[in-house]
Amino acid sequence: MDTPLGILAQDAGGKSGPRRDRRWGSPLAVLGIYQLMACCLLVVGTGLMPNAVALADEAPQSSAAANDSARLERLEKMLESVVDENRRLSAEVRELKQDRVPRTVVPATSDAELIPVQSSVPDSDPAPQDSSAATSDSPFDYTTPEPAADAPAPPGWTFLREFRAGYDNGFIIASEDLDERPFSLKINSQNMFRYDGFKRSRDFWVDSAGNLVPIANANNFQIPRGRLIFSGKALLPEMSYLLNIDYNTVNSNPIGVRAYELGYRLNRSFEIHVGQTKVPGTREWIESAFAALEGPDRSMATTFFRPSLSQGVWANGQPIDGLYYIAMLANGFNTLNLRPNQLNNRFCGSASVWWEPWGSFGKGYADYEDHAEPVIRLGTSLTFALGQGSQSASDAVENSPIRLSDGTLITMVGALAPGVTLQTYDIGLAAIDLSWKHQGWSLSTEGYFQDLSSLAGNGPLPISSTQAYGGFLQGGVFILPKTVELYARTSHVTGRYGSGAEVGGGVNWFIIPGKSNLRYTFDTTWLDNSPADQNRTGYSAGQTGVLFRTQIVAVY
16 A cells, blocks of 8 residues: 555555564554544544535535545545454454463374373283282383473373372373372273073972072073272372172162272281271182182182171281281171161170291182292181171172071071061071192182071070181182183082082183283083072072082273
């Protein structure tokens, strides 16, 4: 533009349009100048009208009209030019204001580059329960690579430099500095899919109340256990949490909370917890069902004698090298799903101690670790509940109700006397266990003694106490190291009201070489008057016949 307005515009915005490197204050100043000039032109325009009237008196009418028309036309063009410049500069100001907001120029990136990847993959990936077999000293070695300094995050992504994310037997998010920012989250999934088949050898059994109870054949697929586990650190560096959500197809509540806890670690000798967990009454019960058990599930004897889950307070630790303990004060021996008004005012006390004098024994009973040197574990467990009243039903998560040695529920009408229901009783349980592993071979046993005392009902009872004894013996050998194991097992229960036994064996196949996370099991067991009954195990009270179980377990 050659007019003075155009020259001003070039001085303000440059010869080729607005310059991005100028401060946005300059266009504002120019905009103000243009607006001021527009006002002046309007004033001048209005001032011309009187002058035109005066000239009309001195010159011919036609000449005055022509001059006024030319002046007004020039004025209109100048005003249009000012309005156009005003609009252009207003748009420039808006753009420059937006430029003041920080922007990230994102380079072209493929979909694969937008997904964080692990920096490395571990050579060995043991099951989460067996921390002793881990190949890494830290669970957070596998982290998401940080972006380069000149490569900003893709749209919608935020790289939290204070945290690490990755996989180590579970998905992990953890603070780089747990002392400064005490938070971590680990997510695990555990799944068990099983086929249960049972061929009965008799049609009925008779319980202690004199009832004729039918024995059913079985032929079905089930998900006896499924877990979604959240665990980690929170609030304090010494504070831990755990939430274990259970899902299954074997009871009327397919989804529920199996365990939850909040813990505080003082040192390796003492860690205290509150929440819900296993009452630690037997060694095989304390062992996870997802660990390398020699069989698809715990033994018949353990299923009969063990306590269940309960809410309470417990402590655990390692006072000296190789010596471990767990002690719990719980609501009851078998009171998981009871309402508060169904509980008595007496707690259940339970404790378990074990010693590993020759080195780390590892989780489970199978020698998956293939110990080069022999290792042993010697332990004992004691549980006592005073004034025990109501007990939880067998349909609750992991519950195993207290029964007489023939399989009759002790709280059933007529179990101890015709027409009488047991209302109060005390229960004591003692267990001692010994296990050995060496070069793929394993041998383990646990013995039980149960005492039911202070029996009282809504009528007279012929006895005030009754006892039961039992135990299991099992062994296995890896015919292919860390891959294929053959095993055999037997267990027995006996007491005042009857006896029961099992003899079985099978094969464990660890499908992924070097990892115990994926396991297939085939098991065949002969049952003779089973006193145990638990919906996740395949055992039912009174069973006599052959039990077939085949399953696959995945832990990740």
